[in-house]
Amino acid sequence: xxxxxxxxxxxxxxxxxxxxxxxxxxxxxxxxxxxxxxxxxxxxxxxxxxxxxxxxxxxxxxxxxxxxxxxxxxxxxxxxxxxxxxxxxxxxxxxxxxxxxxxxxxxxxxxxx
Amino acid sequence: xxxxxxxxxxxxxxxxxxxxxxxxxxxxxxxxxxxxxxxxxxxxxxxxxxxxxxxxxxxxxxxxxxxxxxxxxxxxxxxxxxxxxxxxxxxxxxxxxxxxxxxxxxxxxxxxxxx
Numbered sequence: 001x002x003x004x005x006x007x008x009x010x011x012x013x014x015x016x017x018x019x020x021x022x023x024x025x026x027x028x029x030x031x032x033x034x035x036x037x038x039x040x041x042x043x044x045x046x047x048x049x050x051x052x053x054x055x056x057x058x059x060x061x062x063x064x065x066x067x068x069x070x071x072x073x074x075x076x077x078x079x080x081x082x083x084x085x086x087x088x089x090x091x092x093x094x095x096x097x098x099x100x101x102x103x104x105x106x107x108x109x110x111x112x113x
Numbered sequence: 114x115x116x117x118x119x120x121x122x123x124x125x126x127x128x129x130x131x132x133x134x135x136x137x138x139x140x141x142x143x144x145x146x147x148x149x150x151x152x153x154x155x156x157x158x159x160x161x162x163x164x165x166x167x168x169x170x171x172x173x174x175x176x177x178x179x180x181x182x183x184x185x186x187x188x189x190x191x192x193x194x195x196x197x198x199x200x201x202x203x204x205x206x207x208x209x210x211x212x213x214x215x216x217x218x219x220x221x222x223x224x225x226x227x228x
Contacts, residue, residue, distance in 0.1 A: 036219075041221075043117070043222050045219070046216055046217075046218070090156065099144065099146060099207065099215060099217070100146070101146075101156075102158070103155060103156035106155065106156075
């Protein structure tokens with residue numbers, strides 16, 4: 001069965017500092033990879049996804065993630081965070097052929113001034 | 114386009130009762146998935162529906178059931194509620210069941226508290 005590991009439950013960082021949220025997945029088959037963000041008392045919003053092609057994918061708000069097949073990783077990065085980036089971030093994987101998302105346990109990003 | 118709508122947003126029930134949650138997908142989307150989010154178990158897949166048919170089911174007891182109507186709206190039902198059913202229930206809609214590449218758009222969720 002697919003599984004996703006998010007190594008950090010919480011990442012505190014100062015505003016304008018860079019951040020990396022780590023995600024590793026277990027898979028022996030092709031996968032699609034996603035990062036979702038959840039703000040307090042809200043549902044999940046898709047941040048970015050990797051389906052195929054370029055291993056570096058970017059979101060419209062400055063986040064990027066790199067698919068690394070050899071290390072089975074899909075780490076999320078941002079070169080300079082804002083207070084408004086404070087939220088919980090979930091990495092997820094789908095087995096190709098299905099629509100069931102398997103989520104990691106989430107990483108809470110805390111941005112302070 | 115309006116997003117995914119879930120009703121009610123908040124619900125308080127007592128053990129042994131049953132509850133029905135509703136999800137209206139984005140207009141034109143024909144597929145709906147349900148997820149349960151708890152602090153202990155995280156986000157777990159419940160069901161997936163397309164064209165009124167359940168295509169996939171997660172590892173939950175039979176007390177959890179769902180259905181989809183001809184207008185793509187979906188409901189899930191939990192019977193004989195237990196304290197552990199307290200959770201945020203999230204619905205996601207997507208256009209068609211594909212090979213996994215379809216973006217799933219989530220609603221705000223229904224927060225269920227079982228006392």
